[in-house]
Amino acid sequence: MPCPEREVNPVSETFPKQSGSARPTMIDVAKRAGVGLGTVSRVVNGGAGVRDETASRVRAAIDELGFQRNEVARALRPGKKSSSLALVLGDLTNPFYATIAKASLEVAGQDGFAVVLGSVDEDPEGERRAIQELIGRQVAGLMIVPDQGDHSFLAGAGVPVVFVDRPAHGIEADIVMVDNEGGGKLATEHLLRQGHERIAILLAPSYYTTGRRLRGYRRACRAAGVEVDESLVVQLPEGTAEAAEKATRELMHRPDAPTALFASTNFLTEGVLRALREVTAPPGVGEPAVVGFDDFRMADMLPTPVTVVASDIAELGRTAARLLLDRASKTDTRPPQRIVLPCQLIQRGSGELALPK
Amino acid sequence: MPCPEREVNPVSETFPKQSGSARPTMIDVAKRAGVGLGTVSRVVNGGAGVRDETASRVRAAIDELGFQRNEVARALRPGKKSSSLALVLGDLTNPFYATIAKASLEVAGQDGFAVVLGSVDEDPEGERRAIQELIGRQVAGLMIVPDQGDHSFLAGAGVPVVFVDRPAHGIEADIVMVDNEGGGKLATEHLLRQGHERIAILLAPSYYTTGRRLRGYRRACRAAGVEVDESLVVQLPEGTAEAAEKATRELMHRPDAPTALFASTNFLTEGVLRALREVTAPPGVGEPAVVGFDDFRMADMLPTPVTVVASDIAELGRTAARLLLDRASKTDTRPPQRIVLPCQLIQRGSGELALPK
DNA sequence: CTCCTGGACGGTAACGTTTCCAAAGTTTAC
DNA sequence: GTAAACTTTGGAAACGTTACCGTCCAGGAG
Numbered sequence: 001m002p003c004p005e006r007e008v009n010p011v012s013e014t015f016p017k018q019s020g021s022a023r024p025t026m027i028d029v030a031k032r033a034g035v036g037l038g039t040v041s042r043v044v045n046g047g048a049g050v051r052d053e054t055a056s057r058v059r060a061a062i063d064e065l066g067f068q069r070n071e072v073a074r075a076l077r078p079g080k081k082s083s084s085l086a087l088v089l090g091d092l093t094n095p096f097y098a099t100i101a102k103a104s105l106e107v108a109g110q111d112g113f114a115v116v117l118g119s120v121d122e123d124p125e126g127e128r129r130a131i132q133e134l135i136g137r138q139v140a141g142l143m144i145v146p147d148q149g150d151h152s153f154l155a156g157a158g159v160p161v162v163f164v165d166r167p168a169h170g171i172e173a174d175i176v177m178v179d180n181e182g183g184g185k186l187a188t189e190h191l192l193r194q195g196h197e198r199i200a201i202l203l204a205p206s207y208y209t210t211g212r213r214l215r216g217y218r219r220a221c222r223a224a225g226v227e228v229d230e231s232l233v234v235q236l237p238e239g240t241a242e243a244a245e246k247a248t249r250e251l252m253h254r255p256d257a258p259t260a261l262f263a264s265t266n267f268l269t270e271g272v273l274r275a276l277r278e279v280t281a282p283p284g285v286g287e288p289a290v291v292g293f294d295d296f297r298m299a300d301m302l303p304t305p306v307t308v309v310a311s312d313i314a315e316l317g318r319t320a321a322r323l324l325l326d327r328a329s330k331t332d333t334r335p336p337q338r339i340v341l342p343c344q345l346i347q348r349g350s351g352e353l354a355l356p357k
Numbered sequence: 358m359p360c361p362e363r364e365v366n367p368v369s370e371t372f373p374k375q376s377g378s379a380r381p382t383m384i385d386v387a388k389r390a391g392v393g394l395g396t397v398s399r400v401v402n403g404g405a406g407v408r409d410e411t412a413s414r415v416r417a418a419i420d421e422l423g424f425q426r427n428e429v430a431r432a433l434r435p436g437k438k439s440s441s442l443a444l445v446l447g448d449l450t451n452p453f454y455a456t457i458a459k460a461s462l463e464v465a466g467q468d469g470f471a472v473v474l475g476s477v478d479e480d481p482e483g484e485r486r487a488i489q490e491l492i493g494r495q496v497a498g499l500m501i502v503p504d505q506g507d508h509s510f511l512a513g514a515g516v517p518v519v520f521v522d523r524p525a526h527g528i529e530a531d532i533v534m535v536d537n538e539g540g541g542k543l544a545t546e547h548l549l550r551q552g553h554e555r556i557a558i559l560l561a562p563s564y565y566t567t568g569r570r571l572r573g574y575r576r577a578c579r580a581a582g583v584e585v586d587e588s589l590v591v592q593l594p595e596g597t598a599e600a601a602e603k604a605t606r607e608l609m610h611r612p613d614a615p616t617a618l619f620a621s622t623n624f625l626t627e628g629v630l631r632a633l634r635e636v637t638a639p640p641g642v643g644e645p646a647v648v649g650f651d652d653f654r655m656a657d658m659l660p661t662p663v664t665v666v667a668s669d670i671a672e673l674g675r676t677a678a679r680l681l682l683d684r685a686s687k688t689d690t691r692p693p694q695r696i697v698l699p700c701q702l703i704q705r706g707s708g709e710l711a712l713p714k
Numbered sequence: 715c716t717c718c719t720g721g722a723c724g725g726t727a728a729c730g731t732t733t734c735c736a737a738a739g740t741t742t743a744c
Numbered sequence: 745g746t747a748a749a750c751t752t753t754g755g756a757a758a759c760g761t762t763a764c765c766g767t768c769c770a771g772g773a774g
Contacts, residue, residue, distance in 0.1 A: 023515055025730055036754035041732060051752065066513060071493040072439060073730035075429045076759045080732075082429060084473065084494070092459040095450065101458075101474070102449040109476020109487075114494060116441065116473050117458070119466020130466075136428045137441070137471065156423055158380055273658060298655045301630060382760055393724035398762060408722065430760035433729045437762075 024065040033061035044069055075138055084114040085324060086134040088127065089145040089164070092117075096266060096294055096313055097145065100164060103317030104143060111325050113140070124149030135159055140328040143320050144168065148206060160327035164320045166208040167338075174327065176320040176339045178311040180209050183343035184216025184264070187291040187309045190345055191260045192224045195355035196289060200232040200251055200258035202268045204239030213264045213293060232258050236268070244271025252276070252288070259355050260289040266296045269306065289353040300348055307351025311343045381422040390418035401426055432495055441471040442681060443491040445484065446502040446521070449474075453623060453651055453670055454502065457521060460674030461500060468682055470497070481506030492516055497685040500677050501525065505563060517684035521677045523565040524695075531684065533677040533696045535668040537566050540700035541573025544619050544648040544666045547702055549581045552712035553617035553646060557589040557608055559625045561596030570621045570650060589615050593625070601628025609633070609645070616712050617646035623653045626663065646710040657705055664708025668700045 026040045033040070035058060042050050043058040050058075061067075075082035085108050089097045105115050116139055118130035127147045131154070134142065141160045144151075152170030154161050163175040191199050201217050203210040214233065221228050234251065236243040244263065248271060251258060261276075263269035269292030276288065287304065295310035319339060326332035345351075383397045390397070392415060399407050400415040407415075418424070432439035442465050446454045462472050473496060475487035484504045488511070491499060498517040501508075509527030511518050520532040548556050558574050560567040571590065578585050591608065593600040601620065605628060608615060618633075620626035626649030633645065644661065652667035676696060683689035702708075 027730080030754095037731090038733085038755070039753060042753090045732085049752065054752080068489060068493050070495060070730055071490075072429055072432045072495045073759090074732075076433055076730080076761090077732050078759055080759090082494075092449070092455045092462065093452065095452070095455075098449045098452075098455040105449065105474055105476050112490075114473050114475060114490065116471050117462055118471060119462050132425060133428075133469075133471065136425045137439075138427060138429045270655065270658075277658065296654075298627065298653075298659070301627075301634065301660075302655070302658055303660045384760080387724095394760095395725070395762085395764095396723060399723090402762085406722065411722080427760055430729090431762075433731090433760080434762050435729060437729090 024067045025070070026067070028065055029058065029061045029067050032065060033058045081140040081328065082138045083112055084116050084139050085321065086116045086118060086139040086142045088118045088120055088131055088134070088142065090120055094267065095296060099313040100145070100317035103314040104321035107318050107321035108325065113325065128153065141324040143324055160324060162320045162324045162327070164316065172336050174323055174336050176316055176323065178316065178341045179343050180212035181216040181219070183293060183309040183311065184213035185220045186343060186345050187262050187293065188217045188220035190351055191262065191289055191291060192220060192226060194289060194352060196260035197226050198229065198232060198256070198258040199260045199262055200234060201262045202234045202236060202244050202247060202264060202272065204236060204265050204268060207239070210264045217262060239265060239267060241267045241271035241274065244268040245275045248272045248275035258288060263290065263292045266292060266294040269296070273302065273306070287353055289351055291351040295346060304350045305348035307348045308346050309343050310346055311341050316341055381424045382427070385422055386415065386418045386424050389422060390415045438497040438685065439495045440469055441473050441496050442678065443473045443475060443496040443499045445475045445477055445488055445491070445499065447477055451624065452653060456670040457502070457674035460671040461678035464675050464678035465682065470682065485510065498681040500681055517681060519677045519681045519684070521673060529693050531680055531693050533673055533680065535673065535698045536700050537569035538573040538576070540650060540666040540668065541570035541621070542577045543700060543702050544650065545574045545577035547708055548617045548619065548646055548648060549577060549583060551646060551709060554583050555586065555589060555613070555615040556617045556619060557591060557615035558619045559591045559593060559601050559604060559621060559629065561593055561622050561625060564596070567621045574619060596622060596624060598624045598628035598631065601625040602632045605629045605632035606635070615645060620647065620649045623649060623651040626653070630659065630663065644710055646708055648708040652703060661707045662705035664705045665703050666700050667703055668698050673698055
C-alpha cells in the first residue's frame with residue numbers, strides 16, 4: 001500500500017543549464033556605458049545628479065549585462081549596515097514562533113530588509129553561538145526570543161536588539177511581549193467563575209512567560225479566596241505535548257483530581273486534551289474544564305471546542321520588527337521600551353464546563 | 358473582561374546599555390598582539406603555520422577585544438561565497454512550509470550556514486524581486502518553493518538552486534518533491550475500496566502539486582472502472598480553508614452530493630471539515646468520508662479522526678538543504694537530480710466511513 | 715664557515731561598492 | 745566679457761578580509 005521507495009532520476013529536459021559565469025560588476029557596467037564608476041553608482045542609488053541621457057545609457061548597460069548590485073560589497077562600507085535583520089527563535093514548527101517569523105518577515109520586507117534565521121539549538125550555549133554568528137554577518141539588528149541564560153555579551157555588540165515574548169538577563173534593551181500575568185489571571189478567573197476551585201495549572205520548565213502566567217493564576221485564586229493546592233501546580237520537565245499528556249493522566253487518576261485545568265502553553269494544551277480523551281472520569285464527575293494559553297488551529301473543531309486565552313501574536317512580531325527597524329535607522333532614539341500587548345479570553349466551550357454538582 | 362490596553366513603559370533596570378562603539382577589526386587584534394595582519398588571519402582560520410606561542414598571544418588579544426570576524430568582508434573575497442543559504446517560500450503559518458523551514462535550518466546550521474528568508478509576496482513578480490534581492494546578497498545557494506511563472510532568469514545567476522515541492526518553468530535545476538500523483542492515487546483508491554464512487558476532489562488554484570494529485574485521482578478512478586463526474590472536480594479560486602468550506606457546503610447541498618471528499622491540501626482539509634460539521638446530511642445518508650493530503654496537528658483529535666495521505670515533510674526540507682550544500686561546495690557535480698519522496702496513507706477513521714447502504 | 719632549505723611571519727594587493735574631492739563643462743550674474 | 749556658482753562627471757581612497765609573495769631566522773648539510 002505504501003508508495004514505491006524514494007526515487008531519484010536525473011532530469012532530462014532541455015532548459016538552459018545554470019551557467020557558472022562570474023557576475024558583472026559596476027566596473028563592467030561603467031565600461032560598457034562609457035562612463036565612470038561613480039556615475040554608475042549614482043544611477044544605481046536613485047540617480048540624483050546625473051543627466052537623463054547619461055542615466056539611461058547606464059541603465060541600458062545594466063539591463064544588457066544583467067548587472068545586480070553586490071550587497072555584500074555595499075555592506076562593507078562603514079555606516080552601511082547590511083539590510084538584513086536577524087531572527088533568533090525556537091522551533092518554527094510551533095505556530096507561535098512561525099507566526100512571529102511570518103509577521104516580522106512581512107514588516108522587514110516592506111523596508112527592503114531580509115531576515116536571517118540563525119540556527120537555534122535549545123541550549124543557551126548554542127543560542128549564544130548562533131547570535132555571535134549573526135552579528136558577524138553584520139546584520140542591522142537582532143530580534144531574539146531568548147532562552148534563559150545571560151545575554152550581557154550583547155551589550156558591546158553595537159547592534160540594536162529587541163527581545164520578543166520574554167526579557168533577557170543581563171542587558172537593557174527593548175522588549176515586546178504579551179500580558180502573561182493578565183492572561184493567566186483571565187483564564188483562572190474564568191474557571192473560578194464556573195465554580196471550579198480545584199484548578200490545576202501546567203507549566204513548561206522555567207520559562208519566564210509561564211512563570212508570569214502562574215503569578216496571574218495565584219493572584220486570581222487569592223482574590224477569589226481560593227487557596228492554591230500546590231500539588232496542582234505542575235512543573236513539567238519539558239514543554240512538550242507528551243510531557244503534558246503524562247502529567248494530566250497522573251493528575252486525573254488521583255482521588256482528589258482537579259475539576260479544571262489551565263494549560264499555560266499551546267503544546268501543553270494539546271497534551272492535556274490527548275490525556276483527557278482517554279481518561280474515564282470517575283462516575284458522577286463530569287468532564288474537566290480546560291483553558292489553554294495561545295490560540296491554535298482547529299481549537300474550535302474539537303469535540304469540545306477549546307477555550308483559550310490568546311493575544312495577537314502576529315502583532316507581536318510586527319511590533320518587534322518595526323521597533324527594530326526604527327532603532328537600526330536611528331529613527332527611534334528613545335530609551336529602551338517595554339511594550340506589553342493585551343490578552344483576551346476566547347470562550348468556546350471547554351472552559352465553560354461548570355463544576356458538576 | 359479583556360485585558361488593559363497595550364501598555365508601553367520605558368524599562369528602568371540598571372543593566373549595561375548597548376554601547377555603539379565600533380567593533381574591533383583584525384588590524385586592532387594584530388596591533389594588540391604585536392603581530393602582522395596575516396598572522397591574525399591564519400590564527401582565525403585554523404592557525405596552521407603559526408607557532409603555538411604566537412597563536413596564543415593572538416587568541417588572547419581576540420578575547421580581550423571581543424573581536425569577531427566580519428563575515429561580510431570575508432565573503433567579499435573572490436571564491437569565498439557567503440555562508441548563507443536563501444529560502445524562498447510562502448506562508449510560514451502553513452505547517453507545511455514551517456516544517457521545511459525548520460528542517461533546512463537544522464541542516465544548514467550543522468554546516469555553519471545561516472538561512473536567509475526572503476520576503477515572499479504571493480505574486481510572481483514579488484517572488485522574482487525577492488529572489489533577485491537574495492542573489493544580490495551573495496547567498497551560496499537558493500532553496501525555492503516556486504510559484505508559477507518563469508524562473509529562467511535564474512539560469513545566469515551563477516548560484517546553485519534547488520526547487521522544493523514543485524518544479525519551476527524555464528530552468529533545469531535540482532528538485533525535491535513528494536510523490537503527488539502516487540499520493541492522489543493512494544487516497545482515491547482507499548475511498549474506492551470503501552465502496553465510494555462519487556468522490557469529490559478539491560483543488561487549490563493551478564498549483565503544480567494539486568494538478569498531479571488530480572492525476573492520481575483520475576488514474577485510480579479509471580483503474581477501478583469508475584467514471585469521473587467532472588462536476589465533482591472542484592477547482593477553487595483560492596487555496597484557503599474558507600474557499601474550501603464554501604465549496605464543500607455547495608457540494609453537499611446538491612441533490613447528487615458526493616459520498617466522499619478528497620481534500621488535496623491541508624488548508625483545504627480544514628475547510629472541508631468545517632463545512633461538514635454544519636451540513637446536515639440528507640436523511641438516510643451517512644457522514645461523507647474524507648481523506649486529506651498532508652498530515653496536520655490534531656488530526657487524530659477531531660470528532661472523526663482524519664485520514665490523510667502524508668509524506669515526510671521534514672525529510673523534504675533536509676534533503677533539499679543537504680543537496681544544496683553539496684552543490685554549493687561543489688561536492689556534488691552530478692547533473693540536476695529529481696528526487697521524489699514517497700507518500701503514505703494514515704488511516705484514522707474519516708476515510709474508512711463506508712458508503713451507506 | 716658557508717650555503718641551502720624550510721618554517722614562521724609581515725606586507726600588500728585585491729574583492730565591489732560608496733563617498734568624497736577635484737576637474738571639466740555649463741549656466742547665471744554682474 | 746569675465747567671474748562666480750552650479751551641475752555633471754571621473755578617479756581614488758577606504759571598508760575588513762584573504763591569498764600570495766617575500767623576508768627573516770634557525771638549523772642542517774657540505
